[in-house]
Each structure stands twice: as C-alpha cells, then as structure tokens.
Amino acid sequence: MDPTEDFLRGELAEKQTSIAAQASVVGELKANDAAKELIDATVEALNALKAEKASIERRLQAVVLGNGGKDNGSGFVNKDDFRQAVVNTLERRLFYIPSFKIYGGVAGLYDYGPPGCAVKSNVLAFWRQHFVLEENMLEVDCPCVTPEVVLKASGHVDKFTDLMVKDEKTRTCYRADHLLKDFCKDRLEKDLGIDPEKAAELKHVLAVLDDLSADELGTKIREYGITAPDAKNPLSAPYPFNLMFQTSIGPSGLIPGYLRPETAQGIFVNFKDLYYYNGNKLPFAAAQIGQAFRNEISPRQGLLRVREFTLAEIEHFVDPDDKLHPKFSDVANLEFLMFPRDVQTSGQSARRMHLGEAVSRGIINNETLGYFIGRVYLFLVCLGVDKERLRFRQHLANEMAHYAADCWDAEIECSYGWIECVGIADRSAYDLHAHTDESGVPLVAYEKFAKPREVEELVIAPVKRELGLAFKGNQKMVVEALEAMNEREAMEMKAVLESEGEVQFHVCTLEKDVTIKKNMVTIFKERKKEHQRVFTPSVIEPSFGIGRIIYCLYEHSYYTRPSKAGDEQLNVFRFPPLVAPIKCTVFPLVQNQQYEEVAKHIARSLTAAGISYKIDMTDALFPLPHEVNLKKKMLFSFATCVAFSGTSIGKRYARTDELGVPFAITVDSISSVTIRERDSKVQIRVDVEEVASVVKEVTDGQSTWVDMLYKYNMPASMPQDE
C-alpha cells in the first residue's frame, strides 16, 4: 500500500544480498591469505554496507510503525510513547476511568470523569447547535431496550456479527480477523528482512481482511499456524457471534429484546409520525443522541472500541428524485482532504479537493450528501480536530451495502491510524422499505400534483374459464405467469395474438412452454388520472461516534512543553474554549482574606454568566506537603512569600493547562486581576467587574484573545513564575 515501505523493503533485501556477497569475498580473501590492505578495504566496505542496512532498517521501522518519524507538533516522535503520554494524562486527571475499577473493571467499558464528562457535554451541545438548531431538525429520544422484531427487520439479528474463534482448550474467545491482522502486522513489523513477496502477501491479507468469509479466515489461520495468543492452544474454526447484548422484556421472559446497536432504527420506525409533524413535507431530518451497545468479542484500542458508547445520528429524508440541497452553496467552496474510491484503488494518497467540484464531477453522489460532508468537516474542525489529520474516505464498492448509493467516512488520524469517526451514507430507501415490509405500515411520502396527471396503465386480464379448460390443475401457474409479464412482453404477446391467434409462452413454474390462444387473455392499456405520487424517501445518514471523536480530539490537542526550570515536560491540551471542560480557574495569588473575597466575588459573577470555572483556594503559601518543605517555608517573611508563592502559581497553571483550561484568573489586587491565556501564557490585566464578561466574550467566540490583547494593551509579558 505505502510506496515508501515497499521501496525500503526492496532496498533492504538488496542490501542483504550485497552484504552476503561482500562477506563471502572477505572470507575468500582471508582463506587465501590476501594482502592485509586488501582485506581491510574489503572489510571496511562490508561494514559500510551493514551501516547502510541498519539505516534502512531504522527508516523502515519508522514507516511500519506508522508515523514515518514525523513529529505531529506534540513533541513526540514515537507514536507509542506519544499515546502512552496522552493516556497517562487522561487517566490521571480523570478524563476517563475504566468502569468499575475497584472490582477489576470490565473490558470495553469506561466512565467519563469530571473533565471528560464536561468535554462530552460541550461536544454534544455544539452538535445540537451546529446540526439540530441550524437545520431545524426534529430531535427524538428513543429507548435503548428494543424488541427483537425491530432489529429483525433492520437485519441486525441476522447480520450484526463478527467472526469468532475459541481456544479449543480454555474456551477463551477471540475475534478471528484480529488474530490474523496481528499475525500479519507482527511479521511485517518485526521481521524486517522478510521476503518482499511474502511481505506483499501479508499486506494483501491486511487489505482484504474485512471481506474474508469465515472459511477464508479459517484457512489463513490454519495456513499461518496461528494459535491462541494467551495459551498458544489450537483454535476452533471461525463462526459468527452476534454483537448485540440480549435481554428479555417483561416478567414472562417471552419478549426477546436487545440493547440497540445504533439509534437510527428508533427514527425509522417513527417516520410516519415525523413526516406528519413536518406538515407532510420533504425533505426533513430527524436526529437522535443516545447510548448504543455492541458486545465486542475482545475490545481493544482503549476508548476507540468500547461496548457502550454515545452515538449522534441524523436521518435526513429526501425525495430520491431530488437530492439537491438549498444550502449547498454555503459549503461548496470548502477544500479539504478527500480520498475517493478510485484514488484509493490506484494506490495514491488522499488529496485536497474542492467540495463543489467533487459534487459537480459526480465523485460525491449528490448535493445533499455533499452538504452533510461539508457540515461534518466544519463541525470537526471547530471542535479542534487538525485539518491535516482529517480526511473523507469514500467506501470501496465491496465495503458498501448493496442498497447504498454512496458512503463516505470522516476519518481522523491518531496513534492507532486512520479512525472512522463519522459515517455519512446515502442509504437510499432501504430502511424504510425494510420496516414497511415487516410491519405492514407503509412508510412513504406523497407528492400531491397541482392538477391530476393522466397516466397509461397496463391491464392484463387472463380469462380464467378458458385457461381452466385448457390447463386444468396448472391453470393457477399459467395465470400467475401471465400477470407477471412486464409491459414489453405483454405488448409483444398482444401483437402476436392479434396476428397469429396464438402464441408459445414459457411458464417458469411449470418449466415448459404452453400455447396461449387469443380467447385466453385480454391485454390493453387504460388511461387513468393520478392525483399524487407515492414514494419511499431516500435517507442520508450522518452518524457520529462521539467517544471516538473525543479521543482523537484529545490526541490532536495534546502537547508538552518544558517547565520553567527545564527539568520536566508539562502536559497541555490546547482545547478551544468551546470544548474545554472548564473555561477558567480563579485563584488568589497569596493567602489573604481580601483576595479570597475578590476570588469569590468573581466566582459568583462567572456562575451568573453561565461560565464553568474552578476556584482554587489552596493556600498559595501552603502548597501540598509533597511539593514544598514545610519547615523551610514557615521562616519566610511576607515579602519573600510573594516571590516564593510564584513557584506555586506556576504549578497551579501547569495543573490547569493539563485540563485544557483556556484561561486562568489570578487575584493579585482587590481592584484588578490578571487573565492568563493557556497556550501563549500571555496575561492581560482586567478590572474585577469586567472579568466575567471578558471571559464570556472570548469563550462564546464573540471576541478572540487577540482582540482582548489589543483592548487591554498590557505589555504582553511572560509572567515571572513561568
């Protein structure tokens, strides 16, 4: 897939051949007691080759491990180190907590701790603002517990499965494709000198992994001799495991139910009511935010593959004959990384494209789909996702369900690779059809004609008496075959019957031809008036994995910078105010009742302005015991205290930086205070009475920090303590 990797593997193989040849030359020279100078020169050349090989290996290693040695602005080169640093900070500051930790936890279940919960709630509020409010969507809220019939209709009961293998001795379960994937990746990463042909084969397996059947997976697992990762025992053949959590509804145990694997079905089954609510008009969109559940076989990748997660889904219902979007022009000029089907299959990388062009050139199927792709792009970028690590990848033909018209994933690159975070699919009329069929309730829309339209309708009227006489017990099959003719077939029969008086007619169910005479069937066209068109709307579905977006956001927002003393690396999350769990912290510079009163006063005005903050009254002169030697401190006079407390203030800033708090308010006088911005560390001085409104303006996005720098034109100074 990656041309650099293939090239390096080729280079490495060549270099190995050269080294072997050179080594044998050295051996030969030595055996033949050649001149010392000659031997030395040959050995030197051999060593040079070995050094080159080592260099290629290092480059290959970097490519294989995914980041190609690039620094993504985080201060880390190795992606595993980077991930470990992010995850350590996230866990330590309770952005998330493994659920039920005191009981040993449960794989794939995580709690959001206070800052994580606040980030999530901010992301969801912005989602509501950006999609539901902006587009006047109909938001609904349906239960997680879902009766079987609904998920039978949607196909989940039969098809929502992963292939599983079991350790034949311990009965431990594994995802079959994961084992094969791990095997291939492991070989490619660890065995750098692998035969390039073998490498190509392994990479091919990785590429087609998602398409392999149970049999094909089983064959590969046997072929490669893959065993259970824990106990190294032989594995069972792969078999499907349904990923829905099952339960039963009511006390009788007779109503089987599941926890919904997505929120969409709750919207589809309500289509009729929602269409009515919308004044029987199309297009309209319904939206839902809620928990969804997948009983993963063996959850991995931390917050990216979990058993319970929050989905935010939109179902935009539209006339299949008119997928234009009135607001498409608002997003048409956006340019961002797209990865269309043909670019992928030709082995190239994602490229910047103009959205309007992508739609007009037919790369994106229709305007409405394009509109949502553009809106999703804006949503993610506003949250703080790095544009350069965000791409829209079109599904390959084999990835897409047969009914889908087109499908794009918003993928965000993080240390786990490119992760699907939002799926944007034109699912055509599939879901509404499925529920219409299962429930018998027509989920359709109507287009009333201004004046009735005249239409021609084909009428095929078999004359049952004549057919009965001719075909006896086979009469029913002949009648059905006649009625099943399409317009062309029927009109041809009519013509032959009129000219010849009879016709040979193949009846599939009888597996033979029969002779149809003129008196056995009447075929004609009737003119009718139609007052409306009845059709099943198409649905365009943007579906957001909120937890995945948030995790990628954490990675994109995280960076480190040295402490003032330079002795440690401090963690920072560069969240935009929109996302930041707390908008500001408030603390008095020194312990002092007056300053504390000011801090409390500011706190009250922040609450009134609806800004979340944290007030830190920890005595700046009495930092936590492990930070400062208590005895030493007690000897300081007040004057030295201020200077001393500087260290402590620096640590306080570091603590809030680690939570991604954009602003810190330090009370150092009773009339005015400083506001410090997280990333620049620049401070401005603001009157106590203005603080709340300044913070509100900047966090609401009405003003920028730079506006404030101009307005409160303090010497833009780095605070002493940093």
Add this chain to the structure above:
Amino acid sequence: MDPTEDFLRGELAEKQTSIAAQASVVGELKANDAAKELIDATVEALNALKAEKASIERRLQAVVLGNGGKDNGSGFVNKDDFRQAVVNTLERRLFYIPSFKIYGGVAGLYDYGPPGCAVKSNVLAFWRQHFVLEENMLEVDCPCVTPEVVLKASGHVDKFTDLMVKDEKTRTCYRADHLLKDFCKDRLEKDLGIDPEKAAELKHVLAVLDDLSADELGTKIREYGITAPDAKNPLSAPYPFNLMFQTSIGPSGLIPGYLRPETAQGIFVNFKDLYYYNGNKLPFAAAQIGQAFRNEISPRQGLLRVREFTLAEIEHFVDPDDKLHPKFSDVANLEFLMFPRDVQTSGQSARRMHLGEAVSRGIINNETLGYFIGRVYLFLVCLGVDKERLRFRQHLANEMAHYAADCWDAEIECSYGWIECVGIADRSAYDLHAHTDESGVPLVAYEKFAKPREVEELVIAPVKRELGLAFKGNQKMVVEALEAMNEREAMEMKAVLESEGEVQFHVCTLEKDVTIKKNMVTIFKERKKEHQRVFTPSVIEPSFGIGRIIYCLYEHSYYTRPSKAGDEQLNVFRFPPLVAPIKCTVFPLVQNQQYEEVAKHIARSLTAAGISYKIDMTDALFPLPHEVNLKKKMLFSFATCVAFSGTSIGKRYARTDELGVPFAITVDSISSVTIRERDSKVQIRVDVEEVASVVKEVTDGQSTWVDMLYKYNMPASMPQDE
C-alpha cells in the same frame, strides 16, 4: 385517611337508615289507609331524604375520585377527562410516542418526539446549571451495562424485587400489590353504600400495602377472592421478581450483567478517584445524568411508570460529624408545603413551613439535607411546577431503609395523585461501606490533624502458650473471644484478674464458661499519637426522575380556552420560556415574497442568537385543504385575503399555543413585526433588527414580558383574529 371521605361515608350510611325507616313508615301508613295528606307529607319527607342521599353520594364520588370537585385552573372538573385531554394533546403533537408503535409498541417504553425531546433537553440543561454549575459538582458519565458484582454489593441483585402473581392457567403475570390495590379502590369507589367498617378495613389495606409481605399479600388476595383481571382465573401465590434487565457481557456468556436500575452506583464505585480529584477534601458532590432501567411487571400510569427512564442523581459526600452547609442561609427563608412524619401519622394534611425552622427544630435531620430540599423546591418551581401542588413528604419510619438517617420525597400532585418525583435521602455511610466490603478497596476519607492527637488504645494480648496448655484444641476460640471484648468488658476482666487471680469467661463459640487465669492474658491501655482521622463519609442523595417531573409539568402547564368563535376549546401549555420546546415561531401574515425574505432574515438572526424557533411558510392564503374550501378562496381579491387570512393566523397561533411556544412573530410589514405573547395574547411591535434580541432577553430571563410591554408601549391590543 381523608376525614371528609369518612364523614361522608358515615352520613351516607345514616341517610340510608333514615330512608329505610321513612319508607317503612310510608308503607305502614298506606297499608292502614291513613289520610292522604299524611301519606303525601311522609312521601315528601322520604323524597327529601333520597335527594339528600343523592347529594351526599355525588360529594362522596367527587372525593373518592380525587379532586373533590375542585377546578385546578385547567378548565376541567373531572380528573379523568382532564388527563385524557392532556394526553391526547401530548400524543397528537408528538410530545411523546409509544415506542415501536408500528410494531404494536412495548408496554412501558416511550419515545420523546420533537417537542418532548426539546423540553427534556431544556430541563436537563437547567438541572446542570442549577445544580452542577452552581455547586461546582463533579459530573460523571458511567455505562448502563453493569457487572453483577457491583449490584450484588449494592443489594439490588437480592432485594430489587416486586411481588408477582401468575394467572394459573394463562401464565399472565401481574403485580400482586396492584391487584389488591385495584380491588380495594374499586370497592370504595363503586360501592358507595359500603359498610363504613368494611371501608375502613379496605383503606387500611391501601395504607399498609407497601409493607405487606408475600404471605400477607397472598392471604388478602385469597380472602377477597381476587382473580386474574383478564381471564378471571385463579392466581398463584405471590413471589418476588427481580426488576433488573439481565444480560451477559462478552462472548463467553460467563460475565453476568444487568442494566443499571439507578445511576448512583457508578458514582459510589468511583468515590476514591473523585475524592482525590477534589484535592482529598470534603464535602463534595458528584452528579450523573443517564438512563436507568426497571423491568416492570406490568407498567401502568403512562409516562409515570416506565421501563427505561432518565435519572439525574447527586451524591453529596459529607463528614458524618459535620453536616452543616455553608450556603444553607440562601434557602433558609423559603416557605413551602412540608409533610413531616408526625403530621402524616396524626392524619393531618401537609402544611406550609419555614425551611430554616424545620431544620433548627430537627424536623429535617440536618442542614445539608435541608439545603438540598430547598434547592429542589427552587428547581421545580422555576420549571413551572405549581407550588400548591408540590409538597415534601418525609418517609415514615417503616418506609425508610434501616441505614437512612432521614428521607424526604418531593411529591407533585397530578391526576394520578401525589407522585414521588425527587427523592432526597441521607443514606449515611451505607453505600460506601457496602462497596468497601465487597471490593476490599477502602472508600474512606481522611481528616489530617493540625497536630497529632494523643489517644488511649485498649490492648488485649492473649498469652497463646498458656492458653494452648489450658484449652488445647479450643485455644483458637478462646483467643478470639478474648480479643473480641469491648473496652468495658476488658477493663472489668483486668480488675477481677488483678484482685482474684482468675475469672469465669463465657466463650460463645464453645457455648460454655471457661476459667481464665492471670497469666493467660495481658490487658492494658496504651497512649498513641494519631495524625489523622479515617472515616467513611455520609452521602446525601437527591435523585430526580426526569420523566415524572416532565409529565407533572405537562399537567400543571396545560389549560384550555375557547376559540374566538367560541365553538371549540383550544389547548395551551403555559411553559415558562426556560422549558418551552421552541422559543418562538415566525410566519409571514400573507404570502408575499418580501415578507418571506423578512421572515428568513429574522430566522437567521434567531439562529445566531441561539434561540430555537420554527418558521412557518405555509401560505397564509392557502391553508391546508381540509381547513378551507379551495374553490371559494380563489375568488377573493387581495383586500379580502388579508381579512380572510386572519382566520388562518388564528389557527396558526392555536397550533403554536398547543406546543407551549411562548412567542409568535408575525411578519406584516418589511420594517417592523409583531411579537405576540402566548398566555395574554397581547402583541407588541418591534423593529425587524431588534426581534432576536427582544426574544433572547425575555427567554433568557434578563427581562420580563411586562418590561417589554413598557418598552414597546404599543396599545396593548387583542389581535383581531383572536
């Protein structure tokens, strides 16, 4: 329970006796051919008695049916009619939808449709503002899927049950207490002439219903001959049914799990991390909003008893030795309906009380509990709950768990009676103890002493060698018994040993006395220094049933008023702007491109201001076909159209009133528009550019509608069309 009812039943019984006596007098007079005047007078007296009886019956009926004939301001006298009218409106306007309706629905599962979902989201946003932000609570978000061990520790696996009976033939399940309750209520409501003693018995059963054991319930069911309501078959004996939905986690089926019945446990198991996050300081509160699940046996009461619902819970952790609250003075002067334990048991009604007094007089156990009661009161009243139909009822001793220190329910009166919507309990250290015991992880808090405290500690040191010689195989039991002595017992033993040299000592596990000699045990007191106090915090838990609050709010907000023509009753929800699903609607008075442009311009400014609205471009001249005869309309000239469209505007207003939309913006010129307030129907005229800010100010609560009436001092007119 209700003194009026008892009185009326007594009256009725007396009246019946009088009627019987009078009737027999009439019969006697007739049999004896008494004078016609005498007979007539006696009959007249009999009829008067019958009329009096009928009047008593009507009064009794009204009392029994619950509303005592009072009009609650909704325009309805009968509570069933009232409920039907509310529910019809709610269902028709999609405030809620029976879930999976096209498949026949599932009892106890409901969707929130667009307006209901918006109301819910507003209630939750206000909850976050009023509790989480105001009190700096630590919000967390834990999964619904919970492993068994957690709910075993909390007691739910063993005790979260209802008693169930089965139809012995059809196997249909019923809640045992519901059947008994229905039977008693039915007899009391329908059989007005019931023997007052029997009535008292039935009422006693209703009062103690929640305390009846399986056996007692079974006995009553047999005694009253209660059969299955549907098929009238005999019933099984009552037996417990666990109300948790069960599932299993992971592919092996070996990890049993449940859907959480409350969100609280997710907070308790995280206590250690949250305490650390809070800087190891008490008090602090954690909060969680999320879905909870109860697999009800036979859900009834519509939205009040459902199988899946949103809970908002607060766990406030506090030092058990210090339950003062620094902000109690903020709520101390509130006065509202309270229903303390002794008032209930003495048969009186809830009474207005001063919160500060209730705490200082010890009616409410402590300040922190009192603070939350006050905050809950403010929360509910701000949402629009009627103060007169809101009371705080203290749990009776038998209702409260043994560990609870005190417990109050915020009950809201609706057509179903007084409904528990918020529980506010001081659960002492129960939950943290339970999880400490089960997990082995100490969930405790520390109070560091400024300087170490000297404490005396009892030391009991059995001399194992001597005890072994004396008791051989029983040595272990004797050692354990000695070590288990409390301070008084130990010091008594020490005294006797010192004076007598030996003592008789009862060892429970041996079930006999043994002789303990002086050399077998050393008992003394040791002085030690303690640096900190270790204790398990108490937890005060306000727990909000969001769906129940919303349903009661619907009932309290609903009223009807006559249409202009007086020919129909129009529905209105008087939601405060805070709660209203949409803050305003925008529509052009007549179809006119200029007006439509203005409407769209206003819509954009509302979106920018973050105000939810609905724009209605339905042609005012072309109302929906069923509303107006199309042919007739086509003949109108433009002049008549304006007048004509009046009707349509009135209908539009009626439609938005029915959704509880507080403001309607009608575009009737290109420079200024009218804003109409829902309940007063008064309009003001505002410049197009000011509309969004006026609506924002009034809906944010910065200004009132009355302020706006003064500011835009239009003649406060009723619009022609209403």
